[in-house]
Amino acid sequence: YGDVLFYTGDKKMALEKYQKSLSLNKNIYSVWEQVMDIYAGDNNMKSLAKVSEEAMDLFPNRAKAYYFYGLASNANGNYMDAINAFQQATIMTSKMPQLKAELLRRTGESWTGLKKLDKAEKAYNDALAINPKDINILSSYSLFLSDTEKDLQKAKTIAESANQLSANYPPAQDAMGWYFYKKKKYKDAQKWLSKAINNGGDSSPIIAEHYGDVLFQLNQPDEAMRYWKKALEQGSNSEMLKKKIAEKGIQ
Numbered sequence: 001y002g003d004v005l006f007y008t009g010d011k012k013m014a015l016e017k018y019q020k021s022l023s024l025n026k027n028i029y030s031v032w033e034q035v036m037d038i039y040a041g042d043n044n045m046k047s048l049a050k051v052s053e054e055a056m057d058l059f060p061n062r063a064k065a066y067y068f069y070g071l072a073s074n075a076n077g078n079y080m081d082a083i084n085a086f087q088q089a090t091i092m093t094s095k096m097p098q099l100k101a102e103l104l105r106r107t108g109e110s111w112t113g114l115k116k117l118d119k120a121e122k123a124y125n126d127a128l129a130i131n132p133k134d135i136n137i138l139s140s141y142s143l144f145l146s147d148t149e150k151d152l153q154k155a156k157t158i159a160e161s162a163n164q165l166s167a168n169y170p171p172a173q174d175a176m177g178w179y180f181y182k183k184k185k186y187k188d189a190q191k192w193l194s195k196a197i198n199n200g201g202d203s204s205p206i207i208a209e210h211y212g213d214v215l216f217q218l219n220q221p222d223e224a225m226r227y228w229k230k231a232l233e234q235g236s237n238s239e240m241l242k243k244k245i246a247e248k249g250i251q
Helices: 002-007 011-024 029-041 045-058 064-075 079-091 098-113 119-129 135-147 153-166 171-183 186-198 205-217 222-233 239-247
Strands: none
Touching: 002 011, 002 029, 002 239, 011 029, 029 045, 029 064, 045 064, 064 079, 064 098, 079 098, 098 119, 098 135, 119 135, 135 153, 135 171, 153 171, 171 205, 186 205, 205 222, 205 239, 222 239
């Protein structure tokens, strides 16, 4: 019943049925994975951390359990825990190249959080070596290059490649917008981030925060604050975001 609800779009009710299923029998891994997928999709990282840790204990040979634990650890700022989980999962993915590439992408995010930029860049390049046309890897790598201002021209080129793969994918549009933001071309940044928001990107705390930053630079502080608060409500643990809200702007 949970599966029927999940695949017809009622994930809230599906979660209730999956939780009931687990209360009756904890030994069916596919149910755990569905629960973790719902929590990840809802950015409920506190619940994801708890459930994925239990799933790892019960199913130590399931790569996706470690992947979800790493996701939650990344979101909660526990970057070394995330790296350890991703590396453990990677060992299990010799026959799952798509998952391995995704694990490397997330590892890049973790190394970025630890300010180990060379290791982060290597992880992104290793991910692209496996799947050079993965839109998520391209989008994340472009954001990394823009955020760190490591190579803005390369960030633009990669973001363009991502947007060529899909015309309406919010993370790719966010990557292009963030490149323009770093170049201080705020009108161009707004154009791209507006596309991301209109395509559903306002459910992403990162995209919502980026849009708030652009609006602030365009002298729209009230609208900026609205999007910053939205990013916080959606589960962002960014200290910089909290500072922007507390100080009512970007200092």
